[in-house]
Amino acid sequence: MSDAGEVVKPKIGSYRRHLLVCTGPRCSADGASQALFDSLGDRLKEAGLTTGELRVKRSRVGCFAACKGGPIVCVQPDGTWYYNVTPENMDRIIGEHLCNGRRVDDLVFHQAGED
Numbered sequence: 001m002s003d004a005g006e007v008v009k010p011k012i013g014s015y016r017r018h019l020l021v022c023t024g025p026r027c028s029a030d031g032a033s034q035a036l037f038d039s040l041g042d043r044l045k046e047a048g049l050t051t052g053e054l055r056v057k058r059s060r061v062g063c064f065a066a067c068k069g070g071p072i073v074c075v076q077p078d079g080t081w082y083y084n085v086t087p088e089n090m091d092r093i094i095g096e097h098l099c100n101g102r103r104v105d106d107l108v109f110h111q112a113g114e115d
Helices: 032-046 087-100
Strands: 017-022 056-061 073-076 080-082 108-111
Touching: 017 032, 032 056, 032 087, 073 087, 080 087
Parallel strands: 017 056
Antiparallel strands: 017 073, 073 080, 080 108
């Protein structure tokens, strides 16, 4: 039996990359960011990224404080920040970056470690 005050250590399955999607109201007031996030489950599954070595975890974020050009997506641990992530651009990010490790340069507005 455990103590009532004991904190249980959480568990997360292994993954290669973590996709963070800003769903704050200032990124895309029309709800495009939330719709993009909602579509990711099926998109990642179709690309074979929900299991295995290249598994991608996804999370929604309330605000990145980069409130222009949304939807905005950040790929970690790569530190790659994308803007204007339309459904078509998300397909490019999935195919090029998440599946093949090549960032989609024309959509990058910030890369960690670069000025």
